[in-house]
Amino acid sequence: MMFNTILAAFLAVSAGLTATPQPGTPSGSEGVKAGVSPASKAVSDAAAFTAFKAKIVYLGNGTSLENGVVLVQDGIIVKVGKDLEIPAGAGIVDHDGALSAGLIALHSNDGAGGELNDTTRTVMPDAEARFAFDPKHPELREALEAGITSIVLCPSSSRLIGGQTAVVKTSGGVIVKPNAQLSLGLSSAALSYNEFPTSYSGALGELNAQFSDPKGAVSRAVAGSLPVLMDVNDRAETMRAIAFAKKYKLRGAMYGSYWAEDVVVAIKESGFDVICTPFDVGDNQRGARSVAALAAAGVRIGFGLDSPARHPASLRFGAAMCVRQGLAADSARKALTGDAADIVGAGNRIGKIARGSDADIVLWSGDPVALSSSIKAVYIEGKQVFGGSK
Amino acid sequence: MRPQATILALASLACVTHLPTLGWASLAGTTPLVTEDEDQACAELPTYVLRAEKLVVRPGKVLENVSVLVRGGEIVLISPEIPLPEGATEIKGKVVCASFMDPWSALGVDSNVLNDKSLNEEARVSDALNLYSGDFLRQQALEAGVTTARLQGGYRGSTGGLGAVVRLDPELDDPSTAVLLSDANLGMSVGLTVDSGARLVRGADGSLQFLSGDEPVDVFDRVSAIDKLISKLESGAAYRQAELEYAHKLDEWNKEIAEQTKKLEGDYKKAKKSRDKDVKEAEEKGKEFKEKKYKESRKPKQPKQDDGKAALASVAEGEIPLVVEVHRSSEIRNLLERTKSFGRLRLVIAGGSEALSSAKELAEREIPVIVWPALRGNSAQDEFASDDLSLAGVLAARGVPILLGTGGRGEDATRDLPLLAQMAIGHGLDPEVALRALTVDAARTFDMAGSIGTVELGKDADLLVLDGMPLMPGTNIEHVFCGGRLAVSNKN
Amino acid sequence: MLFTVLSLALGSGGLAAMPVPAEATTVFADRIYTAAGDVIENGMVVITDGKISAIGVAPNGERKEGELHVAAITPGMVDLSSRNTNMQTVEETTEVSAQYHVADSLDLFDRSWGRQLKSGVTTVVANPYDNNCIGGFSIALKTGGEPSLEARTVKADVALRGSFGSQPSGKNHPARRRPTDFYSRRPTTRMGVEWVWRKSMYDALYAEGNKDRAFDGVEQLLAALNGEVPVFAQAWATQDIRTAVFLKEEMAKEGKTKMRLIIDAGAEAWRELDFLTRTGTAVVLPPFASDGRTFDNAFYARDCAAKLHGAGVPIALSAHNDSSPGHSLGDQAAFARSGGLSFDAALEAVTISPARIMGIDRRVGSIEVGKDGDLVLWNGTPFELTSSVVGVVLEGELVVDPR
Incomplete structure (x- = not known):
């Protein structure tokens, strides 16, 4: 009897709470609706705050928070939690669905207009991809609409030492990290039929010459302050790259995962991250199996995109294909966001729903790695850049 | 036949294996209940009882806690309670639904026929099935839940020949069992980029470069392509007309002959006398006697047999649908306009990247569009320039009947049809419409609704057992039945 | 010859039946052809830790269940011309690329290694593809085991590989209008190929005493001229074999008397026995062609091997990746x-002779205690068309099991 009374009282309280929602909060309607409490007119400072509420918040590190709140101020995430006190006057985005950090496409050419492959020379370590970046390019918009808020521009892997990659955002022209990685071509793509090098021997000979007498960006790679991005394709190329990296104590990531299944132990031992080869409809399942095997072995992975030659939706499509071949959904989400950011050394700023990170946020109808989930809104540094209702 | 077989199965709940001593007539009066073929199938395929928490009879109609009895490859009973027959296997699952059909696929088509630029209308893709290769691809398609597909050859040419509906079961290595419908449709295309092969070209600086052989068709050629298509349809209609006229005239001629014969028989003596007289006259004049060939000379002439025109005729008469791959809005509009005069034509648009501009007419005329949600980058061919993943959703919202297919280019794409459907859902397509597109609508468009596409009595057992609603996030396929065979079992 | 007689005497008299060790790979055979001079009847080979630890006569008595017993055992075969390296193993931007190593280009995941292993070839020399005059360094390696250079290498930089004849000039063309690629800067004739060879060697000679004249690959060329590594040159036809030998003699006149020459694919070597014996040049023979016609139109009959052997030329046979x-x-x-060719000479021509030619006979080429445990198991007398390879042991591991 006593218990029932308490329960009833509790129910009443909770009912009371739900019956008095924040002003402007939608009640029962789906989709995204933003509102500003009337108090904000009085307190102008508080307007800088926006609270994102979602049924489930994917934090970008493989974990999630149900009914989480993400508090954003001046484009930066200041607080993440379950029952956060929302400052009076804060803007509120109440989303009946999932929230994740913006996706990161490692290895992309969006917005570079084909200016990343300088065919006149094969060794140009101090070239920087950021100078090919056109922040107004329409391709960036397409990426944005696929939930991709940051991309990594990479010099072409058809160069032996192509230059330095850059992490940029798909809106606002923000360069997150100008000198992210040093791009090395260790696959057959770097071999030519009519110019140097035509052989792996020649390629490796030249790389050895550059790295044994390091200058400029190469010396930073040898010193460990600049990670390398080694383009590989088959197993032999992977093993060759690992041996090369070991010789000069390099660290970083390898781009190319199709054959990784067979050399997963060597990759794990090398300590290198792997950027997965993009996927397309009908691709052989070996590629997806390899990704699942890498993740299972504890190798940190991210996804490449190679847009604009590939559709930006390929990024999530690839993740879904890998999930079908046994990749854990948590690992897939992490690979699309937090781990991708860590691979390019930008994990303190993008890829995670965490305090201090940029408020690059995507609101989904459901799980981001389920292809049937749709994108409801995209925010970059707290500003809505895509979505139905602004 | 089928309903009766069902009744028999219901009555005995046991596999009928041996009946000759009873005699067919004594059992059912006039017709035999089970032919020997079915008897054989019955003996080979095991019996299953599927117990489903939810049975998706067809998208939108869900029964709860029912069982499905599968015997001899067919669904023979759906009921809340079915006792487990002896020797039958029981499979429990959260959701049971019809398996998927890819209405635009190339899986199993011989690559020469697939790439043939000059197929005729009478070319049958069912004659070009390569059932001895790509087993693993068909197995992967089954694992993804796709058990049937409409195959089409010759996507590079303006005519793709007659498409076929087949079962994607690597166990079926005999075309007679794999092909469910051999003349499912006639395939054509308008305005596709022509691939004339890559060329090595010497540039201005003297260096050699590879140039892709893709050449967009110029706009006048595209218009004339539609002219050609229409004139083909007209020739088909004319052929049918000529055939009908011939049949009619032959009928009349036969009738006339019969009358003449009757008359002559009645007046035999007179006829003989007049013939003798004619013979005599001829002899006197030293001429050869010529029998009057009145009857034969007036026999109507049969039109020349032409299988291609016959195929076009059945298209023009709506006996089989016409699938036209067309992408640009101007061509779609033109095609719709020009086909209006063919009242019975059953047009199906394949691709339709810019079909949105004709959505109203497509909806009014109930012309289905097979949307191909592919992941094309910016290097896609000219006709796909405005291709958009949200096309299926937007068309469906405008009331256009839509199907989802994998483009009939690559054999391996069919496996990913469910992923593409999910992606279409993610870009705005209603999940129920998507499921309908993969099951009942696909079957209905290609005249297969009598045997596949829904979970109903008498239908073939092409079924999925899943741990959640089909196409929904996180749902896994546990078992796949293909024509009554348990083709995939993922559980443990 | 004397050595052979001695060890034979030792073999027949000195070997007594020995116990079978438990923790090792032991193979029994009716006959063991050691390629070190002995043929052991009813013998056994014991391999411990990948090395041959004992050879002897098997103990008498019943065969045990599961015992590995075959008709004959030979050493693992050695092929000096693996020919499974593709065009991406030679740097064609320059016709002399002595500074590069084929080891950097190998695809150890390629299936051809495994196929060679299964055919009984346990050691090969992989060479840069022969599109350059001087291609780079070859490597001797095992055909099986972990697919890594560390695990498979028998001897790195085992020879400086080059090529005479039509192949290094075949792709090149004269510059038309404007020179557009490196092929127009390379030799288009045999004369030009020889000139490139001779020029690079003289360049190396001049650079030896003058550091200002050093160039990429000079150390490697000097190592070859000074006999530290052999020059392993492809030369199919008579004229090319003569060219190679003339070059060696010319270098000897310049004081480089230690330079060693090995001819690969010397199909017409039988025409030039004097040249070869005079310079002590070894010859690797290409596979036999049914009509006798081989690359560069070189004529090559079945008695070539016997003729060369009869003249005292060290020979090795090769299968060119078939x-x-x-x-x-x-x-x-x-x-x-x-x-x-006699049986003994044929056996040696695929085992110890190639190992000696390439200087890897300390590890492979014969069945002797301390060498690598590489064995080929036969179901009859080896090198008869009626018998075949039924098993292969690689460093003690039974990679092809005859059972």
Whole structure:
């Protein structure tokens, strides 16, 4: 009897709470609706705050928070939690669905207009991809609409030492990290039929010459302050790259995962991250199996995109294909966001729903790695850049 | 036949294996209940009882806690309670639904026929099935839940020949069992980029470069392509007309002959006398006697047999649908306009990247569009320039009947049809419409609704057992039945 | 010869039946052809930790269940011309690329290694593809084991590889209008190929005493001129074999008397026995062709191997990456026998002789205690077309099991 009374009282309280929602909060309607409490007119400072509420918040590190709140101020995430006190006057985005950090496409050419492959020379370590970046390019918009808020521009892997990659955002022209990685071509793509090098021997000979007498960006790679991005394709190329990296104590990531299944132990031992080869409809399942095997072995992975030659939706499509071949959904989400950011050394700023990170946020109808989930809104540094209702 | 077989199965709940001593007539009066073929199938395929928490009879109609009895490859009973027959296997699952059909696929088509630029209308893709290769691809398609597909050859040419509906079961290595419908449709295309092969070209600086052989068709050629298509349809209609006229005239001629014969028989003596007289006259004049060939000379002439025109005729008469791959809005509009005069034509648009501009007419005329949600980058061919993943959703919202297919280019794409459907859902397509597109609508468009596409009595057992609603996030396929065979079992 | 007689005497008299060790790979055979001079009847080979630890006569008595017993054992075969390296193993931007190593280009995941292993070839020399005059350094490696250079290398930089004849000039063309690629800067004739060879060697000679004249690959060329590594040159036809030998003699006149020359694919070497014996040049023979015509139109008959052996030229046979029945290295030995080569010489020509030619005979090439445990197991007399390879042991591991 006593218990029932308490329960009833509790129910009443909770009912009371739900019956008095924040002003402007939608009640029962789906989709995204933003509102500003009337108090904000009085307190102008508080307007800088926006609270994102979602049924489930994917934090970008493989974990999630149900009914989480993400508090954003001046484009930066200041607080993440379950029952956060929302400052009076804060803007509120109440989303009946999932929230994740913006996706990161490692290895992309969006917005570079084909200016990343300088065919006149094969060794140009101090070239920087950021100078090919056109922040107004329409391709960036397409990426944005696929939930991709940051991309990594990479010099072409058809160069032996192509230059330095850059992490940029798909809106606002923000360069997150100008000198992210040093791009090395260790696959057959770097071999030519009519110019140097035509052989792996020649390629490796030249790389050895550059790295044994390091200058400029190469010396930073040898010193460990600049990670390398080694383009590989088959197993032999992977093993060759690992041996090369070991010789000069390099660290970083390898781009190319199709054959990784067979050399997963060597990759794990090398300590290198792997950027997965993009996927397309009908691709052989070996590629997806390899990704699942890498993740299972504890190798940190991210996804490449190679847009604009590939559709930006390929990024999530690839993740879904890998999930079908046994990749854990948590690992897939992490690979699309937090781990991708860590691979390019930008994990303190993008890829995670965490305090201090940029408020690059995507609101989904459901799980981001389920292809049937749709994108409801995209925010970059707290500003809505895509979505139905602004 | 089928309903009766069902009744028999219901009555005995046991596999009928041996009946000759009873005699067919004594059992059912006039017709035999089970032919020997079915008897054989019955003996080979095991019996299953599927117990489903939810049975998706067809998208939108869900029964709860029912069982499905599968015997001899067919669904023979759906009921809340079915006792487990002896020797039958029981499979429990959260959701049971019809398996998927890819209405635009190339899986199993011989690559020469697939790439043939000059197929005729009478070319049958069912004659070009390569059932001895790509087993693993068909197995992967089954694992993804796709058990049937409409195959089409010759996507590079303006005519793709007659498409076929087949079962994607690597166990079926005999075309007679794999092909469910051999003349499912006639395939054509308008305005596709022509691939004339890559060329090595010497540039201005003297260096050699590879140039892709893709050449967009110029706009006048595209218009004339539609002219050609229409004139083909007209020739088909004319052929049918000529055939009908011939049949009619032959009928009349036969009738006339019969009358003449009757008359002559009645007046035999007179006829003989007049013939003798004619013979005599001829002899006197030293001429050869010529029998009057009145009857034969007036026999109507049969039109020349032409299988291609016959195929076009059945298209023009709506006996089989016409699938036209067309992408640009101007061509779609033109095609719709020009086909209006063919009242019975059953047009199906394949691709339709810019079909949105004709959505109203497509909806009014109930012309289905097979949307191909592919992941094309910016290097896609000219006709796909405005291709958009949200096309299926937007068309469906405008009331256009839509199907989802994998483009009939690559054999391996069919496996990913469910992923593409999910992606279409993610870009705005209603999940129920998507499921309908993969099951009942696909079957209905290609005249297969009598045997596949829904979970109903008498239908073939092409079924999925899943741990959640089909196409929904996180749902896994546990078992796949293909024509009554348990083709995939993922559980443990 | 004397050595052979001595060890034979030791073999027949000195070997007593020995116990079978438990923790090792032990193979029994009716006959063991050691390629070190002995043939052991009813013998056994014991391999411990990948090395041959004992050879002897098997103990008498019943055979035990599961015992590995075959008709004959030979050493793992050695092929000095693996020919499974593709064009991406040679740097064609320059016609002399002595500074590069084929080891950097190998695809150890390629299936051809495994096929060679299964045909009984346990050690090969992989060479840069022969599109350059001087291609780079070759490597001797095992055909099986972990697919890594560390695990498979027998000897790195085992020879400086080059090529004479039509192949290094075949792709090149004269510059038309404007020179557009490196092929127009390379030799288009045999004369030009020889000139490139001679020029690079003289360049190296001049650079030896003058550091200002050093260039990429000079150390490697000097190592070859000074005999530290052999020059392993492809030369099919007579004229090319003569060119190679003339070059060696010219360098000897310049004081480089230690330079060693090995001819690869010397199909017409039988025409130039004097040249070869005079310069002590070893010859690796290509696979036999049914019509006698080979690359560069060189004529090559079955008795070539016997003729060369008779004249005292060290020979080795090779199969050029064809491991199929009727073409494998074992079959090449059978063909050479049908051309008059003795059994012993045929055995040596696919085992210890190539190992000696390439200087890797400390590890491979014969069945002797301390060498690598590489064995080929036969179901009859080896190098007969009626018998075949039924098993292969690689460093003690039974990679092809005859059972």
